[in-house]
Amino acid sequence: SIDTQNMWSFLEAFPKQWEEARAQTEEIEFTIDADRVRTICFVGMGGSAIGADLIRAYCYDSCPYPIQMLRHYELPRWVDEHTLIIGCSYSGNTEETLTAVDRARARGAQAMAVTSGGALMLKAAKEGFDYIKIPGGLTPRAALGYNFVPLFRICQYLDIINEDEAEALEETNQLLAEQNGLLANSEDNEALSLAEKLDDTLPIVYSDSTMLEPVNLRWREQFEENAKTLAYGNTLPEMTHNEIVGWERIVHLTGRLSVIMLVDREDNERVKQRMKIVEELIKDQTASLHLFETRGKSRLARMFSLIQLADWTSFYLAILNSTDPTPVAKIDLLKRKLA
Ligand code: F6R
Numbered sequence: 001s002i003d004t005q006n007m008w009s010f011l012e013a014f015p016k017q018w019e020e021a022r023a024q025t026e027e028i029e030f031t032i033d034a035d036r037v038r039t040i041c042f043v044g045m046g047g048s049a050i051g052a053d054l055i056r057a058y059c060y061d062s063c064p065y066p067i068q069m070l071r072h073y074e075l076p077r078w079v080d081e082h083t084l085i086i087g088c089s090y091s092g093n094t095e096e097t098l099t100a101v102d103r104a105r106a107r108g109a110q111a112m113a114v115t116s117g118g119a120l121m122l123k124a125a126k127e128g129f130d131y132i133k134i135p136g137g138l139t140p141r142a143a144l145g146y147n148f149v150p151l152f153r154i155c156q157y158l159d160i161i162n163e164d165e166a167e168a169l170e171e172t173n174q175l176l177a178e179q180n181g182l183l184a185n186s187e188d189n190e191a192l193s194l195a196e197k198l199d200d201t202l203p204i205v206y207s208d209s210t211m212l213e214p215v216n217l218r219w220r221e222q223f224e225e226n227a228k229t230l231a232y233g234n235t236l237p238e239m240t241h242n243e244i245v246g247w248e249r250i251v252h253l254t255g256r257l258s259v260i261m262l263v264d265r266e267d268n269e270r271v272k273q274r275m276k277i278v279e280e281l282i283k284d285q286t287a288s289l290h291l292f293e294t295r296g297k298s299r300l301a302r303m304f305s306l307i308q309l310a311d312w313t314s315f316y317l318a319i320l321n322s323t324d325p326t327p328v329a330k331i332d333l334l335k336r337k338l339a
Contacts, residue, residue, distance in 0.1 A: 007226065007315055007325040010142035012184055014308070015177040021134070021149035022169045028150070030130050030157050032110050037084045037158060041109075042151075043070040043100040044088030046331070047140030050221065051114075051147035052088050053214035054307075055155060058299060060210055063160045073099040081108035086154065088147060090140035092118020095338075105129075114150045116143075139326055141225055144307070152300075168298035175301045176308055183312040191309055195316035197288045198258045202232060206278065207262035208271045209235035211299060215306050216262055222314035226325040229317060240274045247282050254285045262306055264294040 040063075042052035049071055056067045068076065073096050079085070085104035089097040092115040101123070105111050111129040113120050116136035124131035132153075134146035152169065155161040183191045203223055207216040216233050223231035234243050250257070259282065261275060283289050292309060294302035318325035 006139075007142065007318075010138060011311055011315060012180065014142075014145060014311070015173055015180055017143070017145035018149065018169075018173050018176055021145045022173065025132070025150050025153045028132065028153055030112070030154070032084060032112060032130055032157075034158050036082060036110065037065070038082035039065050039078070039084070040067045040158075041070055041075075041079060041083050041085045041100075041104065042068070042088060043072075043085060043097050043104075045071055045094050045096055046221070047143070047225075048088045048090045048094065048097070048147060050141070050214060050218055051144055051151055052086065053217065054148055054303060055151040057211045057214045058152075058303065059155060059160050063155075070100055072096055073103075075100060075103050075107070079104050079107055079109055081110075083107075083109040084158075085109045085111045086151070087111065087113040087115070087120055088151070089113075089115050089118065089120050090134075090136075090138075090143055090147065092116060092120035092122075094120075098123070112154060114147060116146075139328070141221065165298070165300075168300035171296065171298050172301040172304050175296045175305055179295075179305065179308050183308065189316075191312035192316045194260075194290060194309075194313045195320055197290070198229075198313070198317055199320050201256050201258040201287045202230060202253075203258050203260060205231065205233035205260045205262065206239065206275070207233075207235055208264070208267040208275075209238065210268070211266065211303060212262050212264055212294075212306070215303055215310070218307050219260065219262070219310040219314075222310045223317065225328050225331075226311075226314035227317035227321060228323050229321070236271050236274050236278070237268075240278060244278060244281060247285060250285065255287050257286055259283075259286045259289045261289070261291045262294075263291065264302055266299070266302075 044052050053069050056069050085101055087097050087101040098119055101111055113124045113131040115121050116134050121131055132150040205216045205219045213235055220231040220233045223229045295305040296302045315325050
């Protein structure tokens with residue numbers, strides 16, 4: 001028997017988590033000097049990186065200065081006193097994140113942290129930089145609401161996200177609650193029927209490379225961590241300049257590859273056309289091809305509409321594979337070996 005209870009309850013409670021994070025961060029105060037910031041560098045790994053990746057993609061065309069996502073110990077040369085480094089680690093003990101924050105601070109960068117505790121929280125408390133303590137006890141990828149909403153607030157404080165966009169947090173909450181009703185219970189369950197079609201295939205996710213890039217990544221990470229199924233993905237337009245040719249020599253895999261195309265009404269018009277042509281060129285070789293369009297009004301709601309579908313689909317795929325979606329034994333083993 002497999003324990004599906006944990007992941008099921010995390011997914012079911014996700015709208016509640018979002019609402020809690022929204023309410024708890026409404027009045028939050030920061031001490032960093034926003035005028036000194038010329039660039040933001042988020043650092044985090046895995047389930048803690050995805051929230052930062054989403055906010056970076058959300059702001060890609062509104063932030064007046066560069067936002068970098070870092071998943072490494074090492075820093076780019078340009079990190080200096082005008083950089084704001086934001087360490088994101090659910091446990092607070094991820095060594096890449098801790099190292100990068102230390103190195104950035106040694107170069108005079110301002111720092112902030114979003115964490116449930118661990119060494120990162122102690123460091124912030126000891127060294128006197130802003131941190132947001134989020135509730136602990138979840139697996140990091142299930143804490144996406146707690147991870148993401150504080151980053152939204154930080155961007156509001158920095159004036160990258162303006163006041164009226166705060167409504168997007170509420171709209172997203174409503175949409176998540178409505179969709180959850182369908183994805184957790186309904187007979188006509190989109191996530192479950194997708195999982196059935198994906199079973200025993202390698203899922204490949206394609207999307208535009210702007211705001212949907214981290215959504216695409218979330219699909220793959222959730223297949224890998226929840227369903228323990230290798231997944232692959234790429235973005236347009238780049239894949240139409242190379243990868244599309246790679247489909248010529250995979251005839252032996254015909255019927256073993258499923259393609260999931262993620263689209264949004266804001267996608268670049270030429271990218272939309274490219275996506276249609278890619279679909280025509282590869283569809284005969286796929287076990288199944290699925291096109292999902294974002295739902296909702298605000299950009300935020302639209303991004304999270306497809307994240308939620310990914311989360312539930314990977315959950316059902318785990319169940320179909322008789323796998324417990326919650327534990328990630330290989331990640332734990334690797335961390336132990338490195339200790
Ligand atoms: C996701 C997961 C990993 C961790 C990653 C970093 O559920 O377990 O992807 O998120 O190893 O650890 P934290 O999030 O504690 O910094």
